[in-house]
Amino acid sequence: MNTIEIIEQTDWRQYKGPENSQTYNPEYAMNSLLRLYKLTEENDNWNTCISVEYSIGNGHRGTYYSAIKSVLPIIIEIAQYGQSEVSRNCALGILVDFHGFQAEIATDDIIDREELEQWVTDTIEEFMHKDVARTESDRNKNLVAEFIENEIYRQELRTLISSLPTGWSYLYDDKVVSLHELELKKELSKRHILYKKDFQIFAQNEGSGDILCRNREDRTHFAVVHLTWSGKKEKRNELPYVKYYGSFDGFLEYENGLLMK
16 A cells, blocks of 8 residues: 555554543544645645644644654654655654654553554664665755764763762752753852863752762763852862862762772
8 A cells, every 4th residue: 555545544543542632633633644645845844744743633732642653654654755855854854853852642542652652763763773775965964973973962862870889869940950051150250170161061969968060072081060150150179179170970079989998
């Protein structure tokens, strides 16, 4: 069967959305995929993407429903073999979005949510790591390359978070991160070791209040800093005090040394 036949002959009524949800409509799901397959006009790219994402999920909440089981292989097929560059670009963009979405399914659905999310993640990553056709457009090649680069970063991030010593917690709250980064910039004098270096607040020690900073330009460099919370530039060049500066492995050794004392 060709792609259109697969879309039209799939039993979209076998799927449903979560409780109290009116967003999943079997006919809408089918028509949105047909629209994606037939897409040729750039000015309809974004609207088509939204149509697909909302036909089998809630794009605003960043979720997809169980219909993703049938939808994902079709989108991958279009991303790889779509008749127009625009449809392939749109499909790739949807895959990138779905990779960051979460499953939202009914409580009586036989599909396990965690297993579904893992399958979606693995399937998209496997496809994205395939060689992009040499005839593909630069923007589509760049979209895939950016996805792979971000995925490498995410895998690295997960490893670092899982390796944090006891007492250290990764800061997930963007507001807390921004607050600490702003305070750090306020306190740095021109002769401070971190001055004009772009450091991201990575983690915090729950006991001491120390923060672990990571250099955005060279992600191999970390610093353990104790802020003064003065809200202004420090007169003493050694403040805020940098307790450690170096690699992440060195940071682990530094922390282990503290624990051994």
